[in-house]
Structures are given as C-alpha cells and as structure tokens.
Amino acid sequence: MTGQRSDARYNYARILAVAEVEVATHGAQASLEQIARTAGVGSATVRRHFPTRKALLEAVFKQRIHALSDLAESLGAEDDSRAALLTWLRELLDYSVAARGLADALSYEPLGDDSAPDSCATVLVEAVAPLLRRAVADECVREDVTVHDLLTVVVGIALATESHPDAAVQAERAFRLSVEGLSPKGT
Template sequence: MTGQRSDARRNYTHILAVAEAEVATRGAQASLEQIARTAGVGSATVRRHFPTRKALLEAVFKQRIHGLCDRARTLCGDHDSRSALVEWLRELLAYSLAARGLADALSYQPLQDEATEDSCAAVIGAAGAMLLRKAIDDQAVRADITIDDLLTLIVGIALATENYADPAMQADRAFRLAVAGFGHNGT
C-alpha cells in the first residue's frame, strides 16, 4: 500500500473495515458486491484492492493471526510444552469460531501447498510448528503428528460446529476428544 494516493489508502482502510463487519456476519461467503455497496465504492474498486475472496479474507484476519503467532512465541517458553501447544490450539479454535470465515480461509488450500510466505495458513503453520516441535522434542506428544494434522483438526472442528446452537460448547467437546489422542499411546 506504500506509494498509493491518500484516497486509495482511505478506500482500502474503509473497504477493509466494511469487509471485517460483513465477514463477521456472513462468514467466508460474504459478498464482495455487498461490501462494495456498503463501503460506497464500485465493485471494481474492491477487486482492485482485493482481487480474490481469499485475498480479502487474508486481509481481514491478518492482524489477529499475527496476535496468535505472538502468543505462540510466548507459549514456546513454557516448561510444559504439551500444555502450551494445546492452549494455543484452543485459542486458534476459539478465534476460528468467533471470526466466521477463518476456518474457510485456512481450508482453501492444503496448508503447505501454494501458501505464500505471509498467507494466514503459512503464518499460523509456522507458529504452530514451533510449539509442536518443542512438544515432540520433549516427548510430550507423538512424533508422527504434523502441524498440518493439527491445523486440519482445528479447521474441521470449527467448520463442523459453526452452525450448532452453542458452537463453542460443541467445539470444546470435540477438541477435548481429539487432544486425548495427542500423547503417547493415546494419552
């Protein structure tokens, strides 16, 4: 966005704010045309800033994703690496449920395929891999678990529970059942 005219920067900021509200309401299927109407700009202006729905979702989630990555770095210093990994995954799941559309954004691509270095999937994957590596090194989780396995699990739980009357309760139950299988011998 550097080098853009000030009106283009304002448009970008305004469109992004409208998109955040629309995605929070409608999830990943938020209409780019509705975003343009609400923002008071043409759909071509929206597409100039966000050429694809994926690009729009990435921009909407970027700030919170970086917060989750900072949290992973903090948790990496915990002495109980399994608990740190589980806590971070629980926070990622909670955000995936609260920010409708994040799970869809993460599931648009296999997590390692086609992910640009700063995509949501790549950034989250790198943060989670750091915690997972420490837990594996500490023999606190099974060595055959990959970060893609864990992120697929979180995405799956978020997508499977988002339409429940109480998605957080249902997601927590599924998460606890899945976490029971992280340890050696399923413990």
C-alpha cells in the same frame, strides 16, 4: 499501500472495515457486492484492492493471525510443552469459531510449501511448528503428529460447529475429545 493516493488508502481501509463485519456475520462467503455497497464504493474498487476473495479474507484475518504467531512465541518459554501447544491450538480454535470465515479460508488455502510467505496458513504453520517440535521432543505428543494434522483438526472442528447455536461450547467439546480420545481415563 505506501505511495497510494489518500482516497485509495481511505477506500482500502473502509472496504476492510466493512469486510470484517460482513465476514464475521456471513463467513467466508460474504457478498463482495454487499461489501462494496456498504463501503460506498464500486465492485471494481473492491477488486482493485482485493483481486480475489482469498486476498480479502487474508487482509481481514491478518492482524489476529499475527497475534496468534506472537502468542506461540511467548508460549515457547512455558515449562509444560504439551500445555503450551494445547493453549495455542485452543486460541486458534476460539478465533476460528468467533471469526466466521477463517476456518473456511484455511480449508481452501493449501497448507503446503507453495503458500505465499505471508499467507494466514504459512504464518500459522511457522508459529505452531516450534511448539509441536518441542512437545514431540518432550514425548508428550506422538512423533507422527504433524502441524498439518493439528491445523486440519482445528479447521475441521471450526467448520463442523460454526452453524451450531452454541458453536464455542460444541467446538471446545470436540477439541477435548480429539485431544483426550474416546477412551475413559485409565483405560
């Protein structure tokens, strides 16, 4: 954004602020036309700053995704590697449920090596990978579990519960079931 005219920087900030509210309310399918109207700009201005819906969603979620990355780094120093991994996954799930649209954005963003280096998915993969490696090395997570498996579980839970009246409670229940399994303790 450096080198842009002040009105372009203002429009970018205004569009992004409106988009954050619209995405929180309507999820990833928030109307780009409504965002433009509310921001007081034309649709072409929105598309000039954010050529695709994915680009807009990436910008909306970028700050929180980087906070999740920072959290993963700090959790790497925890003694209990399984608890550290689960803490991070819960934070990702909580944010995915609260910030409607993130799970949607991640569900259609490839989690492979062809993702952009600063995309939400790439940042999340790079953040959680060391936590998973450590938990596997400590033999408290199965060695065949992958980062993509973990992100798929979180995204799936967030998508499955987002329309529930008490989405956060249902998401936590589904997460607990996926972590603990279906068997009663001791069996």
